[in-house]
Amino acid sequence: MTTQDVSIPVENSDDIIQNLQAQLAEKMFDLFDSVVIERRSYFAENPDKVPNEGSVDSIINSYSTKNASVSGALGLVPGPWGMVAVIPELLIVIRNQLAMIYDIGRAQGKSKVLTKELLAGIFVTAMGASAGSLLVLHGNKVLVKRVTLRVFQQIVSLLAGRVTQQALKSAISKWLPIVGAAAMATWSRWMTQQTGKKAKEIFSKDIEVSENPVEEDIKPIDVTATTIPTSTVAQADVIGKSGVDMAKIQTLINLMRVDGTVKPEEREYIKTILRNANLTSNEIAEIRQTLSVDKKFSVDYSAIEASPDDAIGLLVDLITLAKRDGTFHITEKMYIKQVGRLLGFSDSDIEETIVAIA
Structure with missing residues (x-):
């Protein structure tokens, strides 16, 4: 097999990646509200299942293992086309990560502030990006900005782009038969663990939700802005x-x-x-x-x-x-x-x- 056999022409690659981002953004938009509603309803119907602070680490481990199983079952083909084909599985992983964030919040006594904006802000921060459009940190306090529908759509669109970057830039070996599944499973487990750790850190602070929605255009999510020289x-x-x-x-x-x-x-x-x-x-x-x-x-x-x-x-x-x-x-x-x-x-x-x- 030659390099040309598995590569995608440069002129088409960007279009495919943009298509992947657009599909993810469209399908991700409703995830935040649906996860909040579903988990809130679940705990209301099963009060004995509400986790406590001592169970946070087990929550993280459980969701990390679950996402590793989902990603480990993927049959990827090389390049962006392979990622487009597994959008449903990527969405399952993202949904699980958001549910994990919600569950950690419940475990740490933050049920009254578990909004879609807070989930999105933690999700953004866990990716190493700035969440300034959603979360403002002042010492041991976190202000969660409520945003309008239009602004939240922008945030989700940028998040979809960030997820796409992560998936395409993970292990080279993800494209290999058999070991590729293990590589994707490990990458998914690690990313879920990092998300859980970030959620645990943020939920340990005092959290307040703003009363009025913010209507302001946001800057592109920049993973390098606050963390890398x-x-x-x-x-x-x-x-x-x-x-x-x-x-x-x-x-x-x-x-x-x-x-x-x-x-x-x-x-x-x-x-x-x-x-x-x-x-x-x-x-x-x-x-x-x-x-x-x-x-x-x-x-x-x-x-x-x-x-x-x-x-x-x-x-x-x-x-x-x-x-x-x-x-x-x-x-x-x-x-x-x-x-x-x-x-x-x-x-x-x-x-x-x-x-x-x-």
Whole structure:
């Protein structure tokens, strides 16, 4: 199979991604209200099921496992077309994440302020983006802005774009048979866990909902605005998607060689990923040439550090490759932990991800 066999023409790719965003936005719009209504009704009919503060961690684990099961069942085909085909499953994952946020709010005694705006604000914040249009944080207090229908539509549209970015920028290995399902499951579990942790953090504060709806146009959701230095963002823009995938593949090749033995399964794994990566023909030729040479790459992780989605994707890819040959060597684990720390993951996050990938 050649690179052309699995790639989408550049002129069509943007249209497909925009179509995916539009479909997601249309279907996501009613999710927020429906989740609030459904969960409120459920707890009203089942008061004995109302969670308490001590159950928050189990709520997060339960929904994370549920979403991993949903994503693990996906049969993806390479590229944006594959994501368009699994919109129903993506919506299930999002609905579960919103229900989890609601349940955590109930567990932490915030039932009176559980509005669609609060759910959306936490959802946005969990993605690493600014939720200034919905949430205003003052020390230990959170002001939830009520917004008009038009403004909420804008927010959902931008959220759909952010979800699309996350899905497309996750693990390269998500496109691979069998292991791709494990990669998607792990990515979904991790993202749900991060959403739960952010919800737990916000619900620990005093929350107040504004009385009057706000009618103001919002700025595009910017994942970099409040969390990443401008210089790093600029560098990431220059490197681009090709540079991100190049860094990922260089890291994977380093891992492949770290135990001193390159197995046929590992070599085939790299070749398959090459066919699905966003690399130029020259970059692919360079990588293939180095596969036959005992050389360790010096990897620039700056672009990946600037993108949490790419970071967790690389971590998943590394673990998937290490377990590909059936033997998880100690040197491979040490290398994965080293890279994981460079990308900002804690040892516990890395261990959880290792365990999650069968």
